[in-house]
Amino acid sequence: MSNDDTVVGVDACPAGWVATVITPDGANTETYGEFADLRNAHDHAKHILVDIPIGLPEAERRRCDQHARDLLGSRRSSVFWPPCEAAANADDYEEANQAHKDTVGHGLSQQAFYIREKIVEVGAVVGDKYDGQVKESHPELCFAALNDQPIAYAKSSQQGRAL
Structure with a gap:
């Protein structure tokens, strides 16, 4: 190689x-x-x-995120919805959440808000x-691919690490 x-x-x-x-x-x-x-x-x-x-959603949630959530079944919550551009560039959570609701029609998770600068970078x-x-x-999709099925345990748990 x-x-x-x-x-x-x-x-x-x-x-x-x-x-x-x-x-x-x-x-x-x-x-x-x-x-x-x-x-x-x-x-x-x-x-x-x-x-x-x-890539940020423009008017609706990204289809790739929905598809990933569908593939992961019970682990679907590990895939969160990224902010739209207006939310990613907001100064505080309340402003970002409202901008995301106005653009995409759904609220924005705090997790997505707090990594917005990394997303933009x-x-x-x-x-x-x-x-x-x-x-x-x-990671959860990689674990699912390596194991031919979604992992039923969080990667931070003892069972998840073992799998």
Whole structure:
């Protein structure tokens, strides 16, 4: 395998971003303050899989989120609805929630509100010309694919970690 076979799994963290880099030689973790720095450091990677929504809903909920929720069954609540652009750019939760209701017709979860800056940051790096290297990924969907079914336990539970 060459560097092109590198896969990078990414999640937001208090320091910015944590990346698990899987290469032919093994795996290691790295942290980055900015998503742009992470992408630049791994511009040779085959895939950069990030646990952050890419692309904001415009007038209704994203179909990919509904499909993911349907696939996960009892674990559906682990997929939350990302904010619309107006909500993602709001200064406080109440403003964001109202903007989301006005645009999408549903309220916004506090979880989605509190990661809005990370969503906007990734979107700015990916831009409108999505090249396919950076892909939205969801841990629960990955676990389901690896186990041929959704995992019935939370990933933070002892049973979930074991599975």
